[in-house]
Amino acid sequence: MRLKIKRFHYARDVEEALSLLSAYRGRGAILAGGLDLARSFNPKLEGLIDISGLGLSYVHEQDGGLRIGATTTLTEVLESRAAREYLGGFLAEVVGQVANPPLRNQATFGGAVASAHPWADLPTALVAVGAEVRWVDQEGEHRARVEELWQGEFRRLLSSAVITEIFLPPWEGAFAFGKLSRNVGDIALLNCACGLGIEDGKVAWARVALGATPRRGRRLLWLEDLLTGEAPGEELWQVVREQVEANVEVGADRRASAAWRRAAAGPLLARTLARAAEKATARQR
Amino acid sequence: MQEAMKIYFELNGEQRYVEIEPGESLLSLLRRLGMKSVKSGCETGDCGACTVLLNGRAVRSCTTFAAQVRGKRVTTLEGLGDVDDPHPLQEAFVEAGAVQCGFCTPGMILVAYELLSKNGAPTPQEVRAAISGNLCRCTGYVKIVDAVLLAAQWKREGKWR
Ligand SMILES: Cc1cc2nc3c(=O)[nH]c(=O)nc-3n(C[C@H](O)[C@H](O)[C@H](O)COP(=O)(O)OP(=O)(O)OC[C@H]3O[C@@H](n4cnc5c(N)ncnc54)[C@H](O)[C@@H]3O)c2cc1C
Ligand code: FES
Ligand code: FES
Numbered sequence: 001m002r003l004k005i006k007r008f009h010y011a012r013d014v015e016e017a018l019s020l021l022s023a024y025r026g027r028g029a030i031l032a033g034g035l036d037l038a039r040s041f042n043p044k045l046e047g048l049i050d051i052s053g054l055g056l057s058y059v060h061e062q063d064g065g066l067r068i069g070a071t072t073t074l075t076e077v078l079e080s081r082a083a084r085e086y087l088g089g090f091l092a093e094v095v096g097q098v099a100n101p102p103l104r105n106q107a108t109f110g111g112a113v114a115s116a117h118p119w120a121d122l123p124t125a126l127v128a129v130g131a132e133v134r135w136v137d138q139e140g141e142h143r144a145r146v147e148e149l150w151q152g153e154f155r156r157l158l159s160s161a162v163i164t165e166i167f168l169p170p171w172e173g174a175f176a177f178g179k180l181s182r183n184v185g186d187i188a189l190l191n192c193a194c195g196l197g198i199e200d201g202k203v204a205w206a207r208v209a210l211g212a213t214p215r216r217g218r219r220l221l222w223l224e225d226l227l228t229g230e231a232p233g234e235e236l237w238q239v240v241r242e243q244v245e246a247n248v249e250v251g252a253d254r255r256a257s258a259a260w261r262r263a264a265a266g267p268l269l270a271r272t273l274a275r276a277a278e279k280a281t282a283r284q285r
Numbered sequence: 286m287q288e289a290m291k292i293y294f295e296l297n298g299e300q301r302y303v304e305i306e307p308g309e310s311l312l313s314l315l316r317r318l319g320m321k322s323v324k325s326g327c328e329t330g331d332c333g334a335c336t337v338l339l340n341g342r343a344v345r346s347c348t349t350f351a352a353q354v355r356g357k358r359v360t361t362l363e364g365l366g367d368v369d370d371p372h373p374l375q376e377a378f379v380e381a382g383a384v385q386c387g388f389c390t391p392g393m394i395l396v397a398y399e400l401l402s403k404n405g406a407p408t409p410q411e412v413r414a415a416i417s418g419n420l421c422r423c424t425g426y427v428k429i430v431d432a433v434l435l436a437a438q439w440k441r442e443g444k445w446r
Contacts, residue, residue, distance in 0.1 A: 006287050008307035008352040031350070038310065038348040039329055048307070050353065075342065100418025102336055102343040102396060185417045 003040065007047045013054060014136050017162050020049045022138060026159055032071050032108040036115045056110070056164055059083045064170030066091070070110025070163045074098055077109060086168060087129070087195075088279055090175040094125040094193070097177070100185040110163040116150055116216060119187045119255075123150070124217025125177055128193035128209040131168045137161035150216060173197030173205065174279035178272035180264055188212040189256045190264055194272045196232065198280045203227045208269065213261060214253040222247065223269070232277035240273060241266035292355040296320075297364030311337065311346040311354060315361060322362035322391040326420070333419030336392035337361050343392075343399045362391040365398065373445055374398055374436045381432035385423035392419045397433040401440055409434065 011017035021028050028047040031037055037048065056069035059080035066086045068077065074095050077083045084092045098104060098112075098121050112122045113133055126146045134143045137160055146166075149157075175195040179188050188211065195207035206227040211217025226243060230236050243266075250261035289304050296318065305314055312335045315323045323346055326334030330348040337346045338360040366372030371379075374394050384390050393416055400407055400415040407415070412433045413426070421429060439445060 003308040004287060005308040008290060008350065010355070031353075034350055034353055035330060035345075035348050038350060048350070048352075052353070100333075101399070101415055102333065102345055102418050103330060105339075105342040106344050106348065184414075 009049045032111040033106040066168040068166045074104035094177045118216040119212040124209045124211030125193040127217045134165040135161045135163045176275035178268045194276045196276045196280045213250045237270040240270045294354045295358040305351040309351045311349040311351045314351040320361045333392040336395045343396045377436035378432045383428040383432035389421040
């Protein structure tokens with residue numbers, strides 16, 4: 001552990017957490033599970049504000065959607081019946097592929113949204129389903145879709161805010177998640193989340209996000225357009241493989257080359273779309 | 286200047302009141318308190334050698350701040366058993382030949398303990414998933430999976446505590 005902080009606080013409510021944050025003027029941080037903060041090297045940090053006692057650990061079903069409290073651990077998400085049932089098990093499929101059981105015992109859902117690592121799995125899935133983040137700062141309560149939040153200067157914004165809840169909306173179709181990594185539990189070399197609505201044997205709508213490219217998950221709007229109105233099946237998946245290889249924007253990092261990502265993205269997306277189509281068709285029956 | 290702070294927590298069934306640095310890791314605190322089963326491998330959350338149970342759930346002590354365990358229950362391998370009075374899981378590891386250098390063993394046993402507390406009849410695949418975050422550089426994992434399955438069988442037969 002590398003942090004030489006001066007003080008550790010146990011916030012009793014959101015207001016106290018916010019006033020402590022503001023008193024530290026950028027030198028304090030919210031602590032949820034602590035997985036990232038314990039590994040960080042921020043020499044500027046002077047105080048940590050533990051929010052585990054704020055009552056923000058819960059999973060509630062609401063009109064087919066899900067409200068997940070910010071300090072809910074990934075294990076608690078997996079143990080919640082509502083979360084396991086959400087979108088036919090899609091969320092459980094994603095969370096079950098995050099790291100390993102002891103890390104999921106510690107990592108929180110809000111922490112994953114706040115840290116939003118580009119290589120992480122949850123951001124890609126949350127972008128695909130259009131999740132909404134709810135947070136509080138000195139000005140009051142706010143909400144935004146994750147992709148809007150992450151497009152802006154969210155780290156600066158969150159340095160004086162507390163995420164309270166993440167809302168995952170209901171969908172009629174089905175979603176599937178795909179991840180390529182060196183071994184089970186390792187972080188992704190590439191990941192994707194694909195949602196399809198099927199009506200009269202055709203794709204009525206598509207939501208496709210690709211992540212760890214090595215950038216954070218974002219939607220491939222051109223691919224969503226390409227899929228809409230088409231009949232799901234091997235012919236369409238072949239077009240997906242070819243078009244993705246030709247058009248996808250990927251880069252290199254120390255884990256994988258851009259050439260590898262370009263070659264791997266098409267098959268990964270085609271495979272995951274095929275699973276989503278199968279689930280969506282089965283759901284209709 | 287770091288201000289030292291004091292916390293209460295339960296360690297292996299005993300109430301403790303200890304002074305800690307605000308940024309100190311749980312790993313560092315437990316080693317200071319003589320819990321030598323808690324190993325420092327990577328200190329980045331990757332290897333699992335520093336695993337302990339926090340309120341019955343396996344966590345990395347290197348990525349947990351000591352201050353986070355205030356008012357909570359911490360169990361290290363010392364809390365399960367020792368050489369004179371080993372826990373059935375410890376015996377199963379010896380019986381199955383699942384221990385070589387032993388560096389990963391405390392973490393493996395604690396992760397297995399959490400698994401068996403939730404699932405009395407795990408499949409080999411479920412055991413592999415449970416230990417997937419704990420690295421072993423010696424055994425090749427096969428004997429560790431055997432040991433956990435053996436312990437599960439003993440638990441079902443009532444040889445447990
Ligand atoms: C070894 C390792 C492997 C991993 N593997 C994967 C993986 O396979 N897939 C994947 O998707 N992710 C993976 N992760 C990422 C993991 O999901 C996140 O690190 C974790 O969710 C962070 O949550 P936390 O509660 O521990 O965060 P903390 O360390 O407590 O906080 C992280 C950051 O978010 C801020 N923050 C936390 N909560 C809030 C809040 N409510 N409001 C405002 N700010 C907040 C903190 O100030 C800090 O800056 C991995 C992480 C590690 C360390
Ligand atoms: S020392 Fe904690 S995970 Fe390796
Ligand atoms: S027995 Fe040596 S690391 Fe596992």
